[in-house]
Amino acid sequence: MTEKKRRPGLEDAIRDRAMALGFDAVGFCAASLGPEARARLADFLAAGQHGTMGWLAERTEMRGDPQVLWPEARSVIALGLSYAPDGDPLATLGHAECGNISVYARNRDYHDVVKGMLKHLAQFVVKAGEAQGEVGVKVFVDTAPVMEKPLAEQARLGWQGKHTNLVSRVHGSWLFLGEIYTTLQLAPSEPVAGGCGSCVRCLQACPTDAFPAPYRMDARRCISYLTIEHAGPIPHEFRAAMGNRIYGCDDCLAVCPWNRFAAESRHMKLHGRADLRAPELAVLARLDDAGFRTMFSGSPIKRIGRDRFVRNVLVAIGNSGRPELRDVAAGLTGDADPVVAEAALWAVERLGTDA
Numbered sequence: 001m002t003e004k005k006r007r008p009g010l011e012d013a014i015r016d017r018a019m020a021l022g023f024d025a026v027g028f029c030a031a032s033l034g035p036e037a038r039a040r041l042a043d044f045l046a047a048g049q050h051g052t053m054g055w056l057a058e059r060t061e062m063r064g065d066p067q068v069l070w071p072e073a074r075s076v077i078a079l080g081l082s083y084a085p086d087g088d089p090l091a092t093l094g095h096a097e098c099g100n101i102s103v104y105a106r107n108r109d110y111h112d113v114v115k116g117m118l119k120h121l122a123q124f125v126v127k128a129g130e131a132q133g134e135v136g137v138k139v140f141v142d143t144a145p146v147m148e149k150p151l152a153e154q155a156r157l158g159w160q161g162k163h164t165n166l167v168s169r170v171h172g173s174w175l176f177l178g179e180i181y182t183t184l185q186l187a188p189s190e191p192v193a194g195g196c197g198s199c200v201r202c203l204q205a206c207p208t209d210a211f212p213a214p215y216r217m218d219a220r221r222c223i224s225y226l227t228i229e230h231a232g233p234i235p236h237e238f239r240a241a242m243g244n245r246i247y248g249c250d251d252c253l254a255v256c257p258w259n260r261f262a263a264e265s266r267h268m269k270l271h272g273r274a275d276l277r278a279p280e281l282a283v284l285a286r287l288d289d290a291g292f293r294t295m296f297s298g299s300p301i302k303r304i305g306r307d308r309f310v311r312n313v314l315v316a317i318g319n320s321g322r323p324e325l326r327d328v329a330a331g332l333t334g335d336a337d338p339v340v341a342e343a344a345l346w347a348v349e350r351l352g353t354d355a
Contacts, residue, residue: 010128011187017080021117022267024171024264025080027155027189031066031073031181037150038064044216051220061117066181072136074187076179077125078148078155080082080166081114083270084174084262089250091278093243096320098278099313102224102248104134104176106272111301113269114141114178122180129184136183141176148177158187162214163202163252169194173252173258202252207241211252223249227312228304233339236317239346244281244316247301247309281320284313285328314340318347323340324351326351 015026041064050056059068062069066076085103092100101195103112118139129135140146149166153159157175158168167173169192196214203211210221220227223245226234234242276299287295292306301309314332317325329351332344 007281008326010184011189011299013128014077014121014186017128018121020322021120021302022053022081023079023121024082025078025157025168025175027078027157028186029072029076029078029151029155029188031076033064033066033147033150035152037147040215040242040353041147049216049218049220051225051230053219053225059145063147066151067129069145070138070181073138075182075184076151076155077121077186078116078152078157079114079118079121079178079180080152080157080168080171081110081117081178081267081270082171082174082262082265083110083175083176083254083267084171084259084265085272086144086264089254093245095278096244097322097325098244099246099281099284101175101246101279102250103272104270105247105300106276108269108298109302110176111141111143111300112240112298113267114206115139115174117327118178118180125147125180125182125184129169129182132184134183139178140180140181141178145151146179148179151179152177154188156192158192159195160215161202161256162196162200163206163211163256164215164217165253165259167194167196168254168262169258170261172262173254173256174259174262174265198296199257201257205251205255207243207249207251208238223251227308231308233342234311236346239315240319241317242312242315246281246284246312246316247304268352281313281317282325282328285310285317285325285332292338307340310335311337311343314343314347318343318350321351 045057073334083104089103092098098179122137122139126174149160152166158166160168208221210218227247289306296302317329329344329347335341
């Protein structure tokens, strides 16, 4: 395929349009990944550190090489959307009667928000790049075999920190990522300064020691994995450390020093709902399927279902030290879902009485 000359200013036009649409970070890189990214993925999978997330082990060639996923791709436009909170994301951890929900899940499902914005930008890219001939585009937001964080780092949105998440000089650890693969030949973004240096706050903050080494995570020990991806009973060795974290965990993100530069997200759909900032465990535990679906309509929490969510809530109740929550847990020891029933019995026993 003969590459045509890039129209001057095309990257600037795309960046300006992306910012106008509401994105907070934009970068460009070649549609390729180096051997280091593939090696890290291979080591992660070989060690079984992906747990039951079998989809990570599927289509690894596509995940490790954008051109295997789409041979016509020449460039990647990496986008970031800030979801930085307006206060301390860990404040609820000090209120044992409430559940702590990860900042990203306190309002609308980011997949829907980001994908809609990506589609609008992709339409602009096709129009803006027509001087190169017919332009192809594909949009992705955490729903395809795409290594988003290495690509975002390559596009200079930031760097992968020791907690394995992307860190931005401007937005700290609070960026949703999305990508547009395109047949356009775009100039790569210039390098940016920044890095973790000797800081290890994120590694030290993890309640379950999920980082066997800097830049390496064992998902099987991660509270986000345990509360969201893991379908069975929560392993007993991690239950106490979970505290009142009922959906995800922000500890390693929240302690990053680069967050001091991050301003609150300007996107209202990503601001935390009042009822999800510190929801009462007693109320959440009593949700039936219909109530759960109503409460979490449009939320990413909805995808794990009532049973898995109530399981998490019961672990938090067991950790609460609140005798007044004992009867709430006892009422679920006969739940139709055996995983919920087991968690309820555990909570009752933790609170010091028989069911």
